[in-house]
Amino acid sequence: MHIKTSDGVTLYIEKEGAGVPCIYLHGGPGYWSKSFQHFTSEFLHGQLEIIYLDQRGCGRSDLAENGDYSLERLIRDIEEVRSYFQIEEWYVLGHSFGGLLAVNYTHRFPEHTKGLILTNSTLNMADSFTHQILKGQEWLGITEKLNPINDTSNIVNTFYSTVKQLIEKNLFYKLQFKTPEDEQRLGIIDEALSPQPDFQQYIFSNEEYFQDFTHLTAKVKVPTFVLSGLFDHSVGPRHQESFHFPNGIYKQLVSGHHPYVESPAEFSRAILEFVLDNN
Known part of the structure; x- marks a missing residue:
């Protein structure tokens, strides 16, 4: 389905599963949500209702004709999605660059965030x-x-x-990735992804996104689950040591940057255990 933001950008969204609402924020920057949905749906959809969002300028969503890919605008997009579905409270799940968006959203809207889940996330690009x-x-x-x-x-x-x-x-x-085979499995899904460089070029040329956002972690009071990968050299296997969530739970998997590809059952089980413990 598609929804239109307050500044006229059409966002691509899929909503699947049954249970507690959860929005998934993909990484990249400039990637899409399809691969995460493909590898985890059979494990997560029984207990989570997941909103898969392709961020503006990414995947199947439209480019922003006004060129606005600012952090403030991306956070507003997320909040407009919540409002569209009339969700009072949801989990916010961010992977990689999506974790940066997830933390900023949660800091801004804690009253709508039941829990924060970060997987292989950078808060300091x-x-x-x-x-x-x-x-x-x-x-x-x-x-x-x-x-x-x-x-x-x-x-x-x-x-x-x-x-x-x-x-x-x-x-x-x-x-x-730990192996070339894992990269190839992800690549099969991503063959349908049409590159749209505008978003990534904006992010990579904007000082706003290269701030150190780890200082926000001490201010985020909602229950938080941080998953990292022992062989994740995209974010760094020790990057999460700079996080200071007051109500944080940390777990490191023997994986690379995409544990949902390498070990989707173990990855999903860890997320669901956190969700069940928090309900």
């Missing part, structure tokens, strides 16, 4: 990009001392340069 760069250069055998990576433009340019070299060496998959 500069830190996560730096981890990817350093890990990638380690795999490439680059040992010379690096110049300080101290601004957004430098971080993004160095990231793209490192990624290009990793792709050439068939090593890029190691940032996100």
Whole structure:
């Protein structure tokens, strides 16, 4: 289905399952919700009613003709989705970049957030990009001392340069997956994804998104579940150690950046245990 935002952007949404409402916020930035739905639906839909949202400018949603991909606008989109479905209180589940949106939404609208679930989420993109760069250069055998990576433009340019070299060496998959086979399984679903670069280009060129949002974690009082991956070198396997949720529960899986692809049953079971304990 489609809904139109207050500034005229058409968002693609699917709502499936039965139980407690939960909105899923995908990563990327610039990805979509279809892959998460594909791999977890048989496990989650029995106890959660999940709203799968493709963020504006992503996946099957429309581009913003006014070019507004600001954090304030993305948070407003989420709240307008809640209002559209007349949901009083829901779980907010964010993966990767979607975790940054989830934390900001929850901080802004705690009265509508029953619980916060973060999986393999970055709340400091500069830190996560730096981890990817350093890990990638380690795999490439680059040992010379690096110049300080101290601004957004430098971080993004160095990231793209490192990624290009990793792709050439068939090593890029190691940032996100334990095995090339897991990458291939996700790739089959993503063959239907039409790239729309506007969103990602906006995010990667905007200082607003490269702030350190970990300071918000101490202010988020709702029950929070943080899942991380021991081999997640997209966010960093220790990135969650900078979070300070007052009511946080932390669990690390033996997975990469996409545990819902690598071990969907274990991943889903962990989420449902949190939800059941919180109800």
